[in-house]
Amino acid sequence: MFVDYLAVMLLNLGAGLALLAHYLYVNPAKENRRSWAAGFFAVGFFGLMTSLPMLIMWPLPSSFNVAYAGPMLFLSMVFLAAGLTLMLEWEPLIPAIYGLFGGIYAIIVGFRLLDLKMGSAPGVAFVGFVLTGLGGILVVPSIYWHKNRGLVIITSIVLGVAALIWLFTGYDAVWAHMLDFIKYVPPTMLHSAK
Numbered sequence: 001m002f003v004d005y006l007a008v009m010l011l012n013l014g015a016g017l018a019l020l021a022h023y024l025y026v027n028p029a030k031e032n033r034r035s036w037a038a039g040f041f042a043v044g045f046f047g048l049m050t051s052l053p054m055l056i057m058w059p060l061p062s063s064f065n066v067a068y069a070g071p072m073l074f075l076s077m078v079f080l081a082a083g084l085t086l087m088l089e090w091e092p093l094i095p096a097i098y099g100l101f102g103g104i105y106a107i108i109v110g111f112r113l114l115d116l117k118m119g120s121a122p123g124v125a126f127v128g129f130v131l132t133g134l135g136g137i138l139v140v141p142s143i144y145w146h147k148n149r150g151l152v153i154i155t156s157i158v159l160g161v162a163a164l165i166w167l168f169t170g171y172d173a174v175w176a177h178m179l180d181f182i183k184y185v186p187p188t189m190l191h192s193a194k
Contacts, residue, residue, distance in 0.1 A: 004060065007177055009050045009072055010170030014163045016043035016079055017132065021159035024142050024152050033086045040083035047076030063118065067109050071129075074102040078136075096139045103136025124165060131162035 019039045028036065051072035058065050081095035110129025114122050138155040145151060 004177060005050060005054075006060065006064070006068055007170045007173035009047070009054075009068065010166045010173065012043055012046045012050070013072065013075065013132070014165075014167035014170060016040075016047070016075070017135065017159045017163035017166065019043060020082075020139070021135075021156040021163060024139065024146075024159070025156040027146055027152065030089065033092070034089060037083045037087035040079050040086060044076045044079030044081075044083055047072050047079060051076055063116070067113055067118065067125075071102065071106050071109055074105055075099075075132075075136075078102055093140070093143050096143050099136050100140050103133040103139075106130070106133030106136060108133075121169075124169065128162055128165040128169065131158055131165065135159035135162055 019036075023036055051069045054060070054065055054069035055073055060068070078095055078099040081098060082092065084090075085092050085095050106129045110126045110133065113119065113129065114126035116122075119125050135155060135158040138151070138158060142148075142152045142155040
């Protein structure tokens with residue numbers, strides 16, 4: 001049995017997308033943006049600590065490591081850059097432009113997951129990846145034209161729906177994995193389990 005920590009990665013992704021949607025919707029004044037940095041750092045740091053080992057150690061079967069670790073690592077760097085940008089009161093458009101390319105990446109992964117019918121619910125993963133990618137792309141115009149409330153609200157809704165998909169998927173996976181691993185004994189404890 002392999003140790004699968006994808007569920008908590010999806011929860012982190014969902015939390016990050018919800019935070020981003022809320023940030024865009026609130027559109028905090030420049031003097032208030034620093035207080036948002038900790039949330040963006042938390043999402044980015046946690047994502048980095050989980051996606052980098054997944055990319056290096058390949059713990060998931062099949063191509064799931066390619067589908068999840070790479071995009072999660074890219075997104076983690078976007079969130080870390082956003083946290084640094086907010087902390088130092090720099091222009092938030094710059095990490096958003098970088099994130100736009102991660103958005104394209106997510107859309108490609110979503111279409112490929114659906115094409116290969118990967119996972120237990122490839123349609124749900126497809127919608128999650130495509131909405132995440134579309135939201136990432138829409139962040140650039142939403143920051144650039146932040147006074148256009150219609151655009152900002154649409155972007156926030158897209159990100160919010162993507163967040164709900166990943167949160168539901170992550171919580172559902174936690175529920176299932178607790179049963180899947182109920183009799184799992186780590187290799188370090190095999191001698192005491194006999």
